[in-house]
Amino acid sequence: MKQLLPFVVGAALIIGACQSSSDDQAAAPEPSQTPSPAPKAEPAPEPAPAATGFAAVQPILLKNCVLCHTGPDAKEKIDLNTYASVMKGGEHGAIVVPGDPEGSMIVKVIRGAQGAKKMPPAPNDPLTEPEIQLIVDWIKEGAKES
Numbered sequence: 001m002k003q004l005l006p007f008v009v010g011a012a013l014i015i016g017a018c019q020s021s022s023d024d025q026a027a028a029p030e031p032s033q034t035p036s037p038a039p040k041a042e043p044a045p046e047p048a049p050a051a052t053g054f055a056a057v058q059p060i061l062l063k064n065c066v067l068c069h070t071g072p073d074a075k076e077k078i079d080l081n082t083y084a085s086v087m088k089g090g091e092h093g094a095i096v097v098p099g100d101p102e103g104s105m106i107v108k109v110i111r112g113a114q115g116a117k118k119m120p121p122a123p124n125d126p127l128t129e130p131e132i133q134l135i136v137d138w139i140k141e142g143a144k145e146s
Contacts, residue, residue, distance in 0.1 A: 020041065020127070052137045052138040052141055053084070053144055054138065054143075054144070054145050055146065056123040056138065057134060060131045060135065061080040061081075061086070064120050064124070064125075065080045065119070065120060066080055068083050068120075069081075074090075075094065076091055077090045077091040078091075081128075081144045085142070086106075091104075092105075096143050098139065098142045098144075099139070099140065099141075099143075101140050104139050106135065107132075107135065107139065108124075110127050110132055111132065
């Protein structure tokens with residue numbers, strides 16, 4: 001009898017586990033009875049980007065350009081210190097054409113495009129793509145002061 005006791009206990013545990021497993025399966029609803037998830041909400045439209053004013057562009061110019069382009073001795077007579085002086089242009093005319101970044105000399109030189117000498121010159125670091133994009137966006141939006 002002592003030899004049968006472990007066998008009987010083991011069998012009882014297996015039978016109990018099987019019954020509990022079948023009870024769990026019986027409690028689960030059929031796949032067709034499973035309620036469908038609520039429809040996903042449409043994502044909210046992204047807000048239009050705020051207009052880029054000169055205040056967003058000025059720190060880039062101050063950090064990278066005004067060492068050579070400021071005051072009465074500015075190279076090419078281009079003063080990049082203030083909004084008014086940027087919009088005034090230099091000895092060869094306007095450097096910003098509001099609404100036309102590709103036609104603006106400032107974009108040509110910071111990209112080194114269309115044969116323009118790339119600014120700022122070596123050994124200075126070139127502007128980063130996000131910095132260039134901010135200037136492009138500012139001009140595209142009309143090159144407004146604020």
